[in-house]
Every structure is written in C-alpha cells, then in structure tokens.
Amino acid sequence: MLRCLRAYRRCSRTCYNEEHINKPFCDNRQKKPDKFGMKLNTASFIIKIRTGMPICRRESELQEVFYLKGIDVSRWQEKIDWEKVKADGIEFAFIKASQGGSISSLKIKPFTDSYFKRNITNADAAGVFCGVYHYLTGVNQEDVIAEAEYLVRVLAPYINIIKYPVALDFEDFRYTAHHKSLNSVLIRLFTGIIREAGYTPILYANRSFLRKHIDLSSLSNLDIWYALYYTPRRRINPPSDFSKMTVWQWSNSGS
Numbered sequence: 001m002l003r004c005l006r007a008y009r010r011c012s013r014t015c016y017n018e019e020h021i022n023k024p025f026c027d028n029r030q031k032k033p034d035k036f037g038m039k040l041n042t043a044s045f046i047i048k049i050r051t052g053m054p055i056c057r058r059e060s061e062l063q064e065v066f067y068l069k070g071i072d073v074s075r076w077q078e079k080i081d082w083e084k085v086k087a088d089g090i091e092f093a094f095i096k097a098s099q100g101g102s103i104s105s106l107k108i109k110p111f112t113d114s115y116f117k118r119n120i121t122n123a124d125a126a127g128v129f130c131g132v133y134h135y136l137t138g139v140n141q142e143d144v145i146a147e148a149e150y151l152v153r154v155l156a157p158y159i160n161i162i163k164y165p166v167a168l169d170f171e172d173f174r175y176t177a178h179h180k181s182l183n184s185v186l187i188r189l190f191t192g193i194i195r196e197a198g199y200t201p202i203l204y205a206n207r208s209f210l211r212k213h214i215d216l217s218s219l220s221n222l223d224i225w226y227a228l229y230y231t232p233r234r235r236i237n238p239p240s241d242f243s244k245m246t247v248w249q250w251s252n253s254g255s
Contacts, residue, residue, distance in 0.1 A: 072096075072133070075115040082119075082126035092129035092164055095119045098151050100137025100172075110150035124161045131164025133204070136190060137172050144186045148193035159198065166199040167225065171206060175213055184215040191222055 073080060074096035085093075097116050101109040113119075120130050134151045138144035155162060168190055175183050191201035202223040205214060210226060 073115075073119055075113050078115070080119065080122070082122040082128060085123075086126040086128050090128060092131065093119070093123050094131040094133055094164065094167060095123065097132040097134055098147075098154050099135040100143070100147050110147050112154050116154070120158055120161060124158075129163045130158075130161050131167065132162060133167035133169050135169040135172070136186075137174060138186065139174050139178070141186065141189055144189050145193065148190045152193065152197045155197070155199070162199065165202040165223070166194050167202050167204050168194070169204045170214070171204070171209060175209070178213065180213050180215045181218075183213050184218045187214065187219060187222070 071085065071090055072094040095116060096113040097120075098110055098112050101111070116132075120132070123130050132155065134147065136144065136147060138147050151166070155166070168187065170183075170187060175186075178186075187203060191203065194201040200223070202225050203219065204225040207226070210216060210224070216224070
C-alpha cells in the first residue's frame with residue numbers, strides 16, 4: 001500500500017482525484033493468473049491528491065480518505081481482459097511503456113514493452129484511466145537523454161489518453177555503483193524531458209535507493225513514489241525519514 005503525503009496536479013491538462021493503486025512488486029516475475037486472467041505480482045499503494053498540507057499522517061485522517069483502485073501492468077501479465085478489470089472496480093492503470101536496454105548491452109537500446117499498445121488502447125476503451133512508466137538503465141547523460149526522448153516518441157500517439165503521471169522506475173543495480181549526485185543528475189535529465197513534453201513525472205525508488213543512491217535535496221520539485229513495506233510496527237504511519245515524498249508504497253500485495 002502506498003500513501004500520498006503531498007498534493008500535486010498534472011500541468012494544465014488534468015487535476016487528479018484521490019486514488020488507490022496496485023503496483024507490481026517486480027516487473028520481471030510472474031504469478032498464476034488471477035480472476036482477470038492476469039499474472040499479477042502486485043503491491044498496493046495509495047495516492048490521495050488534494051491542494052494543501054501533507055495528509056494521511058494519522059489514522060483519524062486515513063479513515064476519511066476516499067480510494068479508487070488501480071493496477072500496474074506490463075508484458076508479464078500477457079493478455080488482459082480490460083472490460084473485466086473495469087467491471088471489478090479498477091479505475092486506472094499504470095502501464096509499462098518502455099525500458100532502456102538488456103543487462104548485457106554496452107550501448108543502451110531502448111525498447112517498447114511488447115504489450116504497451118494493446119494495454120493502453122484497450123484500457124482506455126474500457127474506461128480505465130492510464131498512467132505509464134519507464135524502467136531506466138542508462139548510466140550516462142547521453143543514454144538517459146536517449147531513453148527519455150525515446151519514451152516521449154512512444155507516448156506521442158497516446159498523449160490524450162495518458163491522464164496519470166509518467167513514472168521513472170529507478171531501481172536498476174547499475175546505479176548502486178554511482179555517487180548519488182550523478183544519479184540525481186540523470187534523474188533530473190530524464191524527468192525534465194518528460195515534463196517539457198507536457199507530462200507530470202514521478203520518481204519511483206525504494207528506501208535503500210533514496211537513502212544511499214539519490215540526492216533528494218536536488219530533486220525538490222519532483223514527486224517521489226517511495227517503497228517501504230508495512231509492518232505492524234510501522235502500522236499506517238508514513239515513514240518519518242522522507243517528509244517530501246508524495247506516494248508511499250507500503251505493501252507487496254494487492255489487498
């Protein structure tokens with residue numbers, strides 16, 4: 001489960017409502033098909049969008065939150081019956097659009113998720129609002145710029161369909177070898193290009209990456225999607241160590 005702690009809105013095109021989203025824990029693993037026929041490995045998260053002060057800091061506040069449900073999908077879920085998804089009350093989906101290159105590649109070669117066109121077209125036709133994400137692998141400025149520009153080209157035909165943010169999935173092992181200042185430069189380059197193209201970017205990273213490999217002080221204008229899983233000890237309270245985060249991923253299950 002993720003909890004949003006800060007309000008945001010998308011450029012001039014869309015004002016977000018309050019949301020409840022399910023995010024895959026790992027895009028490269030599969031599970032048995034669920035009732036939608038999808039092989040989902042999900043983690044649920046919450047985004048609550050309002051104008052004003054941080055929210056969801058106490059249980060009393062959480063009880064007043066209105067949630068919409070969503071999912072995050074890629075080629076690993078294969079063919080999805082989006083009409084069934086919508087009928088089950090799913091309001092939106094974050095769909096994988098693209099990725100950098102293979103682990104063995106020396107020169108990053110971005111590629112489009114093989115189910116992206118099918119997923120975003122059918123999700124929209126079923127009335128499911130769409131956001132997208134890109135898995136970054138570029139290790140230098142040239143490659144990261146190439147990945148961002150590639151993503152913009154991939155998204156161009158669907159610019160009027162994409163109602164939710166464009167997420168930068170920043171968790172590849174390559175970045176653990178970098179100083180956090182370099183990683184932050186790469187993040188700013190990528191998200192800057194996405195913002196200039198008319199989308200609202202958001203950064204996905206886990207607790208370890210945010211602490212050890214990213215300079216958050218240099219990303220003050222970027223929404224953060226933060227992964228730290230729930231335990232009875234943490235309960236519903238958001239972690240106190242990242243006060244600027246927008247979204248908190250606190251579970252690796254969809255319930």
